[in-house]
Amino acid sequence: MKIVFCIAFIAGMTTQSFAQTTYRWVGGVGNGSSANGWTVASNWLSVSPQAGLIRSTPAATDILIFDGLTSPTQAALVDFNNETIGQLRLINNVTLTLEAPSTGNGSGTLSINNPAAGDDFIISAGSTINYSSSASTTNRYITISLAPGSTGLIEGTVNLNGNTNGSPLAQRLIAASANAIQVQNNATIIAQNIIGHPFGTTASIPTGNNNTNSDVSSTAGSVVFNAGSTFQHLTGNDAFGTGTNPVAVFRNGSTYRYSGGVFSSVGQQYGNLQLLAAATVAGSNMTILNDLTVTGVTANLNSLSTTIGGNVFVNSNATPTAGILNFTPASAANITFNGTSAQSVGGIGTGTGSGTLTFGPNARLVVNNTAGSNTGVSLLKTVTVAGLTLTSGILTTLSNGITVPFNVSTTSDALLTGGSATSFVNGPLTRSTNATTTGQPNIVYPIGAIRNNTTPVYRPLTFSPTQPSIGSYTAQQFEGAPASRAFPASTTNSIKRVSQIRYFTLSAGAGATFNNARVTLSFGPDDRADNASALRIAQGNGAAWVSVEGNTTFTAPATPYATGSVVSTQPFSTLGDFVLASTLSYAQGNNPLPVTLASFTASRQSQNVYVKWATATEKNNAYFEVQRSSDSKVFTSIGKVQGNGTTSMGAAYSFTDRSPLAATAYYRLRQVDTDGTESYSSVVAVAGTDKIEASFYPNPTNSQVTLPAVSGMVKYRIYNATGQNVATGQAVGGSTVDIQHVPMGVYFLELISSDKHNVQRFVKQ
Numbered sequence: 001m002k003i004v005f006c007i008a009f010i011a012g013m014t015t016q017s018f019a020q021t022t023y024r025w026v027g028g029v030g031n032g033s034s035a036n037g038w039t040v041a042s043n044w045l046s047v048s049p050q051a052g053l054i055r056s057t058p059a060a061t062d063i064l065i066f067d068g069l070t071s072p073t074q075a076a077l078v079d080f081n082n083e084t085i086g087q088l089r090l091i092n093n094v095t096l097t098l099e100a101p102s103t104g105n106g107s108g109t110l111s112i113n114n115p116a117a118g119d120d121f122i123i124s125a126g127s128t129i130n131y132s133s134s135a136s137t138t139n140r141y142i143t144i145s146l147a148p149g150s151t152g153l154i155e156g157t158v159n160l161n162g163n164t165n166g167s168p169l170a171q172r173l174i175a176a177s178a179n180a181i182q183v184q185n186n187a188t189i190i191a192q193n194i195i196g197h198p199f200g201t202t203a204s205i206p207t208g209n210n211n212t213n214s215d216v217s218s219t220a221g222s223v224v225f226n227a228g229s230t231f232q233h234l235t236g237n238d239a240f241g242t243g244t245n246p247v248a249v250f251r252n253g254s255t256y257r258y259s260g261g262v263f264s265s266v267g268q269q270y271g272n273l274q275l276l277a278a279a280t281v282a283g284s285n286m287t288i289l290n291d292l293t294v295t296g297v298t299a300n301l302n303s304l305s306t307t308i309g310g311n312v313f314v315n316s317n318a319t320p321t322a323g324i325l326n327f328t329p330a331s332a333a334n335i336t337f338n339g340t341s342a343q344s345v346g347g348i349g350t351g352t353g354s355g356t357l358t359f360g361p362n363a364r365l366v367v368n369n370t371a372g373s374n375t376g377v378s379l380l381k382t383v384t385v386a387g388l389t390l391t392s393g394i395l396t397t398l399s400n401g402i403t404v405p406f407n408v409s410t411t412s413d414a415l416l417t418g419g420s421a422t423s424f425v426n427g428p429l430t431r432s433t434n435a436t437t438t439g440q441p442n443i444v445y446p447i448g449a450i451r452n453n454t455t456p457v458y459r460p461l462t463f464s465p466t467q468p469s470i471g472s473y474t475a476q477q478f479e480g481a482p483a484s485r486a487f488p489a490s491t492t493n494s495i496k497r498v499s500q501i502r503y504f505t506l507s508a509g510a511g512a513t514f515n516n517a518r519v520t521l522s523f524g525p526d527d528r529a530d531n532a533s534a535l536r537i538a539q540g541n542g543a544a545w546v547s548v549e550g551n552t553t554f555t556a557p558a559t560p561y562a563t564g565s566v567v568s569t570q571p572f573s574t575l576g577d578f579v580l581a582s583t584l585s586y587a588q589g590n591n592p593l594p595v596t597l598a599s600f601t602a603s604r605q606s607q608n609v610y611v612k613w614a615t616a617t618e619k620n621n622a623y624f625e626v627q628r629s630s631d632s633k634v635f636t637s638i639g640k641v642q643g644n645g646t647t648s649m650g651a652a653y654s655f656t657d658r659s660p661l662a663a664t665a666y667y668r669l670r671q672v673d674t675d676g677t678e679s680y681s682s683v684v685a686v687a688g689t690d691k692i693e694a695s696f697y698p699n700p701t702n703s704q705v706t707l708p709a710v711s712g713m714v715k716y717r718i719y720n721a722t723g724q725n726v727a728t729g730q731a732v733g734g735s736t737v738d739i740q741h742v743p744m745g746v747y748f749l750e751l752i753s754s755d756k757h758n759v760q761r762f763v764k765q
Contacts, residue, residue, distance in 0.1 A: 019049065019061075020059075020061045020062065020063055020086055020116065021046055021048070021049065021050075021053075021055075021059065021061075021062055021063070022046065022047040022048045022062075022063040022064075022065065023044040023045060023046050023047065023055050023062060023063070023064050023065065024044070024045055024046075024047050024065045024066075024067055024070060025043060025044060025064070025065065025066045025067070025070065025074060025076065026042075026043060026044065026045050026070060027040065027042075027043030027044075027074070027075075027076060028043075028075065036075050036076055036077050036099075037076075037077045037079040038076050038077060038078055038079055038080060038083070039058070039079050039080055039083075040079075041054040041055050041056045042054050043055075043076070044064070047065070058083065058085075059086075060084040060085065060086065060113060061085075061086040061114065061116075062085045062086055062087075063085070063086050063087040063089070063114075064085055064087065064088050064089070065089045065090075065091060066089070066090045066091070066094045066096045066127075067091055067092050067094060068091065068092035068093040068094035068095075068126075068127065069092045070094075071094075072093060072094060072095060073094075073095050073097075074094060074095070074096050074097070075096070075097040075098075075099065076096065076097075076098055076099065077099045077101075077102065078098055078099060078100055078101055078108035078110070078142055079101060079102075079108075080101075080108055081101070081107075081108060081109065082108075082109045082111065083109075083110055083111070084110075084111040084112075084113055084147075085110065085111070085112060085113075085114075086112070086113070086114035086116065086120065087112065087114050087118070087119075087120045087121070087122070088110070088112055088120070088121050088122070088144075089122040089124070090122065090123045090124060090127040090128075090129055090156065091122070091124045091127060092124070092126075092127070093124075093126035093127055094127050094128075095127070095128045095130070096127075096128070096129050096130065097130045097132050098129060098130065098131055098132065098142055099132055099133065099134065100131070100132065100133035100140045100141050100142050100169065100171075101140045102134075102140070103140075107140075107141050107142065107143040107170070107172070107214075108140070108141070108142050108143070109142075109143040109144075109145055110142070110143070110144050110145070111145045111146075111147055112144065112145070112146050112147065112150050112152075113146075113147035113149075113150055114150055119151045119152060119153040120146065120150040120151055120152065121144065121146055121150070121151070121152035121153070121154075121181070122152070122153050122154075123153075123154045123155060123156040123157070123158060123187070124155055124156055125155040125156055125186065125187075126156055127155075127156040127157070128156055128157040128158075128159065129156075129157070129158050129159065130159045130161055131159065131160050131161050131169075131171040132161050132164065133162070133163045133164065133169055134163070134164045134165070139214075140169075141169040141170045141171050141172070141214070142171055142172070143171075143172040143173075143174065143216065144172070144173050144174070145172075145174050145175070145176070146174070146175035146176060146177070146180050146181065146222075147176055148176040148177050149177060150175070150176075150177070150180065151175075151177070151180050151181070151182070152175065152180060152181035152182065153182055153184065154181065154182065154183045154184060154187045154189065154229075155184045155185075155186070155187050156187060156188075157187065157188045157189075157190070158173060158188070158189045158190070159189075159190045159192065160172075160173065160189070160190060160191050160192065160194050160198050161190075161192050161193055161194075162192065162193025162194050162195075162235070163193070166193065167193075168193050168194050168195040168235055168236065169193070169194055169195065170194065170195050170196045170214030170215075171194050171198065172196075172198060172199070172200060172216055173189070173198060173199060173223070174199055174200040174216055174217075174218040174222070175199075175218065175219060175222035175223065176218075176219055176222070177219060177222060178219055178220060178221040178222055179221060179222070179224055180219070180222045180223075181222060181223045181224065182224050182226060183223065183224065183225045183226060183229040183231075183254075184226055184228070184229060185226065185227060185228030185229060186228055186229070187228075187229045187230070188229070188230045188231075188232060189225075189229075189230075189231050189232070190231075190232040190234065191231070191232065191233050191234060191235065191236050191239070191261070192232070192234040192235060193234070193235050194235055194236035195214065195235075195236050195237070196214055196215045196236055196237050197215060197218075197236070197237045197238065197239070197240070197241045197242070197247070198236060198237075198239060199218055199222065199223045199239055199241070199247045199248050200215065200216045200217055200218025200219075200222075200241060200247055201215050201216075201217065201218060201241030201242050201243055201247060202217070202218060202219065202220050202241050202242075202243025202244065202245055202246075202247060203241060203242040203243040205217055218241065218247045219247070220243065220244075220245035220246065220247060221245065221246070221247070221249050222247055222248075223239070223247060223248045223249070224248075224249045224251065225248065225249065225250045225251060225254035225255075225256075225271065226251050226253070226254060227251060227252060227253025227254060227271070228253055228254070229254045229255070230254070230255040230256075230257060231248070231250070231254075231255070231256050231257065232257045232259065233256065233257065233258045233259065233260070233261055233263070234259050234260050234261060235260055235261040236261045236262065237261065237262045238261070238262060238263055238264040238268075239256070240264050240268050246268055246269075249269070250268075250269055250270045250271045250289075251271060251289070252271055252289045252290065252309075253271050253272075253289075253290060254270075254271035254272065255271055255272040255273075255274060256270045256271070256272070256273050256274070257274040257276065258273075258274065258275050258276060258277055258279060259276045259277050260277045261277075263275075263277070263279040263280075263281070264281065265280065265281060265282060265283065266281065266282065266283035266284050266303075267281060267283060267284040267285045267286030267287070267303035267304070267305075267306070268286065268287075269286075269287040269288075269289065270287070270288050270289065270290075271288075271289050271290050272288075272289075272290040272291045272292075272293070272310070273288050273290075273291075273292050273293070274293045274295070275292075275293065275294045275295070275297060275299045276295050276296070276297060276317075277297055278297045278298050278299070279297070279299050279300070280299075280300040280302065281300065281301050281302060281303055282302045282303060282329075282330070283303060283304065284303060284304060285303055285304055285305045285306070285307070286301060286303040286305070286306045286307070287306075287307045287309075288306070288307065288308045288309065288310065289309045289310070290309060290310035291310035291311045291312070291313065292308055292310070292311075292312045292313070292325075293312075293313040293315065294313070294314050294315065294323040294324070294325045294347075295313075295315045295316070295317050295323050296315070296316055296317025296318075296319060296320070296321040296322070296323055297321075297323060297324070298323075298324040298325075298326070299323075299324070299325050299326065300326045300328060301325070301326070301327055302326075302327070302328050302329045302330065302333075302360075303329065303333065304329065304331075304333055305333050305334045305335075305336065306327065306333070306334075306335050306336070307336045307338055308335070308336070308337050308338070308339075308343070309337075309338055309339045309340070309343075310339060310343060311343055311344045311345070311346075312325070312343075312344070312345040312346070312347075312357075313346065313347050313348070314346070314347035314355040314356065314357050314381070315347045315348050315355065316347075316348070316355065322355065322356060323347060323355055323356070324356045324358075325356070325357050325358070326358045326360065327358065327359050327360060327363040328358065328359075328360030328362070328363065329360065329362045329363060330362065331362055332362050332364065332386070333362055333363060333364070334364050334365075334366045334389070335359065335363050335364065335365050335366065335385075336366040336368055337365075337366070337367055337368065337369055337377045337393075338366075338368045338369065338370075339369050339370075339371060339377075340369075340370050340371060341371045342369075342371050342375040342376070342377075342378070343369055343371075343376070343377045343378070344377070344378040344379075344380060345357065345377065345378070345379050345380055345381060346378075346380030346381060347380075347381070355381065357381045357383055358383070359383050359384060359385040359386065360386070361386055362386055363385060363386050364385060364386050364387035364388065364389065365383075365385045365387070365388050365389070365402075366388075366389040366391065367388075367389065367390050367391060367392070367393050367394075367395045367418075367423060368389075368391040368392050368393065369392060369393025369394075370392050370393065371393060373422060373456055374394065374450050374453075374454060374455065374456045375393070375394060376392075376393025376394035376395060376396065376423070377393060377394070377395050377396070378396045378398070379395060379396065379397050379398070379400060379402055379427075380398065380400060381400055382400040382401055382402070383400075383402055383403070384402075384403040384404075384432070385402065385403070385404055386405070386415070387404065387405070387414070387415040387416065387417075388402070388404045388415070388416045388417075388418075389416075389417050389418050390416075390417070390418030390419045390420070390423040390424060390425070390446055391418050391423055392422060392423050393422070393423055394422075394423065394424060394425075394426050394448070394450070394456060395423075395424070395425050395426065395427075396425075396426040396427055396450075397425060397426065397427030397428055397429065398427050399427070399428070400427075400428075401427065401428035401429070401430055401474065402425070402428075402429060402430065403430040403431070403432050403472060404416045404429070404430070404431055404432070405431070405432045405433075405434060406431040406432065406433055406434075406441070406443050407434060408433050408434065408435055408436075408437040408439070408441045408468065409434075409435065409437070413443075413444055416431070416444065416446070418446065419444075419446025419458075419460060420446075420458065421448075421456065421458040422456070422458075423446075424446045424447055424448035424456075424458045424460070425445070425446060425447050425448070426447070426448055426449055426450055426456075426477075427476060428474050428475075428476045429445050429446075429447055429474065429475055429476065430472050430473065430474040430509070431443050431445065431463075431472065431473055431474075431475075432471070432472040432509075433468050433469070433470055433471060433472070433473075433512075434470065435470060436467065436468070436469045436470055437467065437468060438467055439466070439467075440464050440465065440466040440467075440517075441464065441465070441468065442462050442463075442464050443462065443463045443464070443465070443473060444460065444461075444462050445460060445461045445462070445463065445475040446458075446460050447459065447460060447461055447475055447476065447477045447504075448460075448477055449477045449478065449479045449502070450479075451479050451526075451678075452479075452670070452678065452680075457477075457479065457502070457524070457526070459477055459502065459504075459521070459522045459523065459524070460522050461475050461477070461504055461506075461519065461520065461521060461522070462519065462520040462567075463475060463506055463517060463519055464517055464518045464519070464520070465514035465515075465516075465517040466514060466515045466516055466517065466571075467514060467515045468512070468513070468514040469511070469512055469513045469514065470511075470512075471508060471509050471510075471511050471512025471513070472508070472509035472512055473506065473507070473508050473509070473512060473575075474505075474506070474507045474508075474509070475504060475505065475506050476504065476505050477502060477503075477504050478502060478503055478504070478505065479501070479502050479680060480500070480501075480502065480503075480668065480679070480680035480681065480682065480683070481499075481500040481501075481503075481597070481679070481680060481681050481682045482498065482503040482540065482577050482579050482682065483540065483577070483682060484682065485540055485542075485543055485544050485545045486543055486544045486545065487544075487545050488544070488545070488546070488547070492583070493583050494547065494583060495536050495538050495545060495547045495581040495582065495583055496582065496583060496584065496585040497581065497582050497584075497585065497596050498538045498545060498579045498580065498581045498582075499527060499528075499579050499580040499581070500596065500597065500671075500679050500680070500681065501526060501527055501528070501679045501680075502527070502579075503577055503578065503579035504519075504521060504577070504578045504579065505575075505576065505577055505578070506519065506575040506576065506578060507575050507576075508575055514573075515573065516571035516572060516573045517571065517572060517573070517575075518548075518567060518568045518569070518571060518572075519537065519548070519567070519568050519572075519578055520565055520566070520567040520568070521537055521565065521566055521578060521580060522564070522565045523562070523563065523564060523565070523566070523580060524561075524563050525561040525562070525563060526561075526677055527561070527580060528561050528677075529552075529554075529561060529562050529564070529580065530560055530561050530562060531582070531584065532552040532553075532554055532562070532564075533552075534582050534583045534584045535550055535552045535566050535580065535581075535582060536548075536549055536550040536566070536580075536581040536582065536583060537549070537550045537566055537568045537578055537579070537580065537581060538578070538579050538580075538581035539572055539576060539577065539578055540576045540577035540578075540579075541574070541576070545581070546572075547570065547581065548568035548569070548570040548571075548572050548578075549568060549569040549570040550566040550567065550568055550569060551566065551567050551569050552564060552565070552566040553565055553566070566580070585617070596615060596616040596617050596618075597613055597614070597615055597616070597669075597681055598614045598615060598616040598650060599612075599613060599614045600612075600613040600669065600681050600682065600684060601613070601684060602667040602684045602685075602686045603686065604660065604686050604687065604689065607658075607660070608656050608657060608658050608660060609656070609657040609660040609665065609667075609686050610654065610655075610656055610657075611626055611654065611655045611656075611657065611667055612652070612653070612654045612655075613652075613653050613654075613669060613681070614650060614651065614652045614653065615644075615650045615651055615653075616650045617647065617648050617649075617650060618643060618644050618645065618646060618647045618650070618651065619646045619673075620645065620646055620673045620674045620675065621643030621644060621645055621646070621671065621673065621674075622642075622643055622645075622672050622673055622674045623640055623641060623642050623643050623671075623672055624640070624641045624642075624643060624653060624669050624670070624671055624672075625637050625639070625640050625669070625670040625671075625672065626638055626639040626640070626641065626655045626657075626667065626669060627667065627668050627669070627670055628657065628661070628665055628666065628667055629665070629666040629667075629668075629683075630661055630663065630664075630665060630666070631666075632666040632683055632685070635666075635668060637670070638657060639655045639657070641653050641654075641655055643671070645674075659706050660686070661688070662688055662689055663688040664685060664686065664687055664688045665685070665686050665688070666683050666684070666685050666686075667683070667684050667685075667686065668680055668681050668682065668683045668684070669681035700762070700763035700764065700765045701739070701762065701763070701764060701765065702740070702764065702765040703738070703739065703740050704736045704737060704738050704739060704740075705718075705736065705737045705739055705749060705762070706735075706736050706737075707731055707732075707735055707736070707737060707751070713730050713731065713732060714730060714731060714732075714751055714752070715729075715730045715751070715752040716728065716729060716730065716731070716737060716749060716750065716751055716752075717749070717750040718739065718742065718747050718748070718749050718750075719747065719748055719750070720745060720746070720747055720748075726742050726743075726747065727739065727742060739764060742764050743764070744764050744765055745763075745764055746761065746762075746763055746764075747761070747762055747763075747764055748760065748761055748762075749761075749762060
């Protein structure tokens with residue numbers, strides 16, 4: 001967009017002005033030929049200031065229009081070496097093919113140099129300009145050049161095409177001013193079958209025959225791709241040029257789609273970067289503001305640093321050929337995820353090695369995501385990194401995990417830094433040791449979890465093995481109760497209960513050994529620790545709990561519950577589950593759980609699932625929420641049962657799921673205190689049934705039928721004793737069908753899902 005400053009001359013001075021004529025193309029619509037020559041006067045008719053005149057005297061201020069209302073498809077032959085005009089506009093969904101010169105050598109250059117207000121090179125939305133050539137040589141091509149101060153607005157498509165015989169040409173679109181050409185939302189520029197840099201370069205241009213790519217000089221930042229715009233790079237050199245500062249600028253939300261040609265070998269800034277052809281980048285810093293997608297090719301991003309603000313997708317293509325993404329810099333470099341919304345690293349597709357993601361021995365992962373308190377970066381692929389920095393945002397590894405080395409020969413852990421209540425690893429975290437040591441290093445795991453999918457809980461763990469071998473050791477935090485195990489014989493100092501709020505697992509990789517070890521667990525107010533002398537660590541040993549004792553430090557007072565850590569004092573030589581425990585069975589200093597479950601079961605009987613549980617003790621127990629899941633991961637509430645407040649006697653509870661899932665289902669309890677604090681039980685599974693049954697509750701019913709909760713659609717048919725249909729249809733499994741319109745009587749309901757069929761009898765009142 002251009003601003004024109006006007007200076008008025010007074011006190012005897014005159015004002016100089018110029019007249020601009022606007023012409024509309026009325027030439028032929030076929031392939032470029034002499035009849036469609038640009039300089040043929042009769043191919044243009046004036047629109048203003050006087051209509052109907054041919055362009056017999058071209059002027060450098062002329063405004064030239066190709067209008068889709070005249071003809072939607074138009075063609076013009078560039079039959080000049082150089083011409084200067086004021087403006088060029090493509091409007092009303094026109095498609096213009098510009099044919100390169102048919103004679104001579106070199107470029108047919110159209111210079112746009114308009115001193116008046118407004119954009120000077122306009123491709124309106126829905127309009128297209130195609131560069132083309134049918135000449136038998138490769139030295140006839142087109143350059144559209146915007147002079148200093150001239151601006152362009154591209155809302156449609158610019159197709160920089162080569163020769164129709166397949167030979168690449170040096171088609172160009174260049175500008176002399178920064179920010180001159182603005183490529184807008186839904187606009188596309190395509191570099192297809194060309195050589196050289198389509199927007200020119202800021203580097204020195206070789207002379208004569210040394211300029212093998214016919215490169216031309218341009219200005220840094222002269223072509224700007226805004227949000228929603230796309231550059232399709234099929235052939236030729238990249239959009240940036242070879243100078244210190246890039247010619248093209250890709251802003252947030254733009255897309256660079258690389259399918260062939262010469263990709264920039266140094267780091268650049270991109271919006272969305274889509275790699276559909278192999279690419280290797282080194283040298284300076286690389287910034288990807290939005291998503292990075294690698295599909296069916298190998299991409300080596302080896303810049304001094306790489307910053308990604310969106311998601312990473314490593315996909316297979318339709319062949320299928322697996323995508324491979326390597327971060328393998330030659331020296332130490334950071335791969336930083338700094339999005340302001342949730343980010344993920346994954347991919348789709350099949351194929352050998354599908355979606356391979358590799359961090360080389362010099363690549364350090366930095367998590368600096370500022371999306372919010374319970375999100376960050378989801379790592380959906382298993383990776384090993386040279387180092388990890390946790391600055392902001394949660395790194396979720398799910399079941400895939402991440403391996404970060406630990407140097408046993410140093411006292412400081414420089415390979416994994418950071419970790420806080422707002423930035424931790426949610427999921428498996430593996431630390432690999434590089435050598436065998438005779439000492440007892442403290443291996444820190446800045447881990448946590450998302451409680452109830454809403455609340456981040458940071459509970460760092462330290463594993464201290466003596467004489468660890470070369471190998472790997474993995475830690476993970478779990479929300480909810482651990483598996484039920486037997487307690488040791490009761491004595492004054494024996495453990496009598498374990499936390500039902502959360503627990504931790506430690507495991508060793510193949511070949512990893514150590515003599516014995518200790519572990520340090522951390523706790524916060526929701527762990528309910530209020531008695532340091534009674535707090536212990538319990539280790540799962542088969543079907544039993546074993547105390548590894550504990551030395552507790554409160555870093556914040558117990559008002560009512562403390563923050564701090566407890567380190568085991570009894571060495572152990574095997575790994576498994578570790579959990580906070582207490583030597584008190586029930587008291588004010590009960591550490592750490594207000595409600596202790598004695599049992600929790602779920603069983604299928606007839607059309608229902610019966611959930612039963614019992615408590616040994618309760619403290620401030622407001623209610624239980626019964627939750628169900630089809631995959632043991634995502635749970636939804638299906639019922640609520642009131643608790644008994646505070647009692648040392650315990651109580652028995654039950655809940656009936658009258659609309660159970662036909663497939664295997666998973667149940668758990670969410671226990672909520674009177675102050676809103678919550679904890680979760682362990683998960684129990686109930687096997688599926690071969691029958692597909694609806695629920696009638698009550699039966700006889702007077703209003704509705706609940707279809708079985710199966711995945712997908714369920715077809716149903718209601719008919720009477722004579723076989724006459726009274727209702728038919730299909731609905732999503734688990735939904736209800738209104739039968740209020742059905743007359744009273746005895747009916748049959750036929751159900752058909754993808755793999756089951758059943759008929760049930762019911763009574764409508």
